[in-house]
Amino acid sequence: xxxxxxxxxxxxxxxxxxxxxxxxxxxxxxxxxxxxxxxxxxxxxxxxxxxxxxxxxxxxxxxxxxxxxxxxxxxxxxxxxxxxxxxxxxxxxxxxxxxxxxxxxxxxxxxxxxxxxxxxxxxxxxxxxxxxxxxxxxxxxxxxxxxxxxxxxxxxxxxxxxxxxxxxxxxxxxxxxxxxxxxxxxxxxxxxxxxxxxxxxxxxxxxxxxxxxxxxxxxxxxxxxxxxxxxxxxxx
Amino acid sequence: xxxxxxxxxxxxxxxxxxxxxxxxxxxxxxxxxxxxxxxxxxxxxxxxxxxxxxxxxxxxxxxxxxxxxxxxxxxxxxxxxxxxxxxxxxxxxxxxxxxxxxxxxxxxxxxxxxxxxxxxxxxxxxxxxxxxxxxxxxxxxxxxxxxxxxxxxxxxxxxxxxxxxxxxxxxxxxxxxxxxxxxxxxxxxxxxxxxxxxxxxxxxxxxxxxxxxxxxxxxxxxxxxxxxxxxxxxxx
Numbered sequence: 001x002x003x004x005x006x007x008x009x010x011x012x013x014x015x016x017x018x019x020x021x022x023x024x025x026x027x028x029x030x031x032x033x034x035x036x037x038x039x040x041x042x043x044x045x046x047x048x049x050x051x052x053x054x055x056x057x058x059x060x061x062x063x064x065x066x067x068x069x070x071x072x073x074x075x076x077x078x079x080x081x082x083x084x085x086x087x088x089x090x091x092x093x094x095x096x097x098x099x100x101x102x103x104x105x106x107x108x109x110x111x112x113x114x115x116x117x118x119x120x121x122x123x124x125x126x127x128x129x130x131x132x133x134x135x136x137x138x139x140x141x142x143x144x145x146x147x148x149x150x151x152x153x154x155x156x157x158x159x160x161x162x163x164x165x166x167x168x169x170x171x172x173x174x175x176x177x178x179x180x181x182x183x184x185x186x187x188x189x190x191x192x193x194x195x196x197x198x199x200x201x202x203x204x205x206x207x208x209x210x211x212x213x214x215x216x217x218x219x220x221x222x223x224x225x226x227x228x229x230x231x232x233x234x235x236x
Numbered sequence: 237x238x239x240x241x242x243x244x245x246x247x248x249x250x251x252x253x254x255x256x257x258x259x260x261x262x263x264x265x266x267x268x269x270x271x272x273x274x275x276x277x278x279x280x281x282x283x284x285x286x287x288x289x290x291x292x293x294x295x296x297x298x299x300x301x302x303x304x305x306x307x308x309x310x311x312x313x314x315x316x317x318x319x320x321x322x323x324x325x326x327x328x329x330x331x332x333x334x335x336x337x338x339x340x341x342x343x344x345x346x347x348x349x350x351x352x353x354x355x356x357x358x359x360x361x362x363x364x365x366x367x368x369x370x371x372x373x374x375x376x377x378x379x380x381x382x383x384x385x386x387x388x389x390x391x392x393x394x395x396x397x398x399x400x401x402x403x404x405x406x407x408x409x410x411x412x413x414x415x416x417x418x419x420x421x422x423x424x425x426x427x428x429x430x431x432x433x434x435x436x437x438x439x440x441x442x443x444x445x446x447x448x449x450x451x452x453x454x455x456x457x458x459x460x461x462x463x464x465x466x467x468x469x470x471x472x
Contacts, residue, residue: 023334027263035271042459075439076459098259102442203311206338223278223312223459 004215005233006186008163011128014185014213022209027092029204030061033184034068036201036225037155040182041069041122042076043226044153044197050119051078056111056141058125058159059086065155065184066124067096074103081114082107085137111141121145121152123178125159128188134160139172152178157190166193182226186215187233194231201226240451241469242422244399247364250421250449258445263328265440266297269420270304272437272461273391276418277305277358278312279462280389280433286355287314292347292377294361294395295322301391301420302360303332310339317350318343321373347377357381357388359414361395364424370396375408388414393426402429418462422451423469430467437462 006014018024041053055070057063063084070080082100084107087093097107108114115121123145125138134142142160145152157163158181160173166189168174181194185202200218203225210217218227218235229236242250254260277289291306293299299320306316318336320343323329333343344350351357359381361374370378378396381388393399394417396409402425404410417430421438436454439461446453454463454471465472 022338023331025261025263025328025331027261028267031264031267039459071440075456092261095259095261099440102258102444204307204335208338220311223275 004186005189005191006213006215007189008128008131010213011163011185011188014209017209024204030064030068030092032204032225033065033202035072036184036203037065037069037122037124037153037182038072038076039224039226040180040199040201041073041078041120041153044180045120045151047077052117052119053078053080053122054114054118055080055082055122056125056145057082057084058138059088060127060129062124062127062155063088064093064096065127066122067093067100069122069124070105071096071099071103074100074105080105081118083109083111083114083141085109112144115144115148115150118150120150121148123152123154123159127156128163130157130159130163134172142173142176145178146173146176151180153180153182154178155182156184157188158194161190161193164189166190183233186213187229191232196231197228198231198233199226199228200233240422241425241427242449242451243425244364244367246449247399247421247424250445253445260440266300266304266328268440268461269301269438271308272420272439273301273305273358273360273389273418274308274312275460275462276416276435276437277309277314277356277389280416281356281387283313288353288355289314289316289358290350290354291316291318291358292361292381293318293320294374295324296363296365298360298363298391299324300329300332301363302358303329303336305358305360306341307332307335307339310336310341316341317354319345319347319350319377321345348380351380351384351386354386356386357384359388359390359395363392364399366393366395366399370408378409378412381414382409382412387416389416389418390414391418392420393424394430397426397429400425402426419469422449427468432467433464434467434469435462435464436469
């Protein structure tokens with residue numbers, strides 16, 4: 001069976017539809033997306049194997065998912081640290097950051113030194129709307145993610161990868177291969193280049209929406225907001 | 237140790253604070269509250285013991301928590317039916333209802349006949365802001381909940397109970413004793429009259445807020461959004 005993925009264009013249309021006819025608010029979707037991300041981290045990094053997690057957040061929705069995930073991780077007992085150099089001015093993002101500050105979660109500006117005092121990393125820099133080139137200050141961050149021996153969990157896409165084509169042919173990100181990836185709602189075409197453990201999250205899609213966008217709602221178990229698949233998205 | 241509970245007045249002030257200085261949106265809080273409710277139902281009513289759940293929703297926030305819980309329950313594999321006779325005109329509630337309609341969850345108007353074809357019930361009629369008298373059409377609904385042999389899970393308060401004083405001294409609700417209760421963020425004083433299984437939910441409160449309002453954040457386990465306590469709220 002052919003792998004069903006969502007192109008960048010289809011993912012953007014789906015998001016738009018969820019928030020219009022689907023009647024979801026962005027607050028609600030981001031809360032559920034971030035919750036999914038936190039569940040992947042909980043599953044792949046048991047608390048007693050290292051509770052320090054560095055969450056690298058980009059300027060858009062992917063970064064927002066990271067902020068929500070960090071809050072849930074803090075409540076689970078992890079010690080998150082946030083790198084969020086290009087803060088969005090939108091009200092929602094400011095509120096998500098404030099919620100973390102109220103939990104005494106530190107925000108740091110020096111990524112290389114933060115890397116030295118964490119056990120694992122969440123890459124919430126760029127998601128399905130990324131295209132073109134990696135802007136400052138992120139090239140050095142992605143290079144550091146590429147070179148670190150610490151495990152990285154990428155949200156929706158390994159940052160710098162083209163959503164359709166996968167890793168860039170050369171330069172920053174070309175050898176970035178995170179250990180873990182969570183695809184939100186459905187895998188994007190880039191998963192054909194992914195070699196780590198892959199999860200799907202976002203247990204809020206109705207069967208009719210999935211049918212319209214021609215992807216499968218995975219078989220979530222119990223209360224899980226995530227399900228593990230093969231690296232490229234097939235049922236295990 | 238004295239039991240720490242939140243009076244109706246303190247609960248209202250806490251809600252207001254979470255949404256102002258706490259920086260939460262109502263969409264976000266309601267999503268997390270409803271998620272907690274769904275986890276209680278999942279824990280006390282295993283799917284293979286009866287998947288039909290009738291969710292009775294009141295006109296305010298308690299009803300909104302019920303709508304969110306119903307959506308999560310539908311995704312877990314339950315078959316919810318919604319009784320929601322006094323729909324709020326606010327945008328949020330209309331959206332929560334639409335999300336259920338998109339999952340083909342039926343809304344029914346005849347409560348007694350809906351009771352005949354369900355396995356258990358969620359009482360999301362009135363929460364901590366209830367006081368005074370039960371208005372139409374809810375007296376008959378609460379009487380039916382009082383008389384049914386089916387298990388009822390109440391959200392934040394057994395509907396019709398006074399938040400401070402517990403069950404009314406006479407009339408509708410005076411002998412209402414639900415099997416299950418989930419207190420959101422903290423138990424209300426009425427729990428001293430409650431005799432069933434009690435849970436606390438809402439894993440989003442910061443230690444500083446809890447301290448300010450003089451209640452304990454319970455020790456949630458793993459990814460759980462709920463924790464079981466004694467009927468009156470003490471640690472088990």
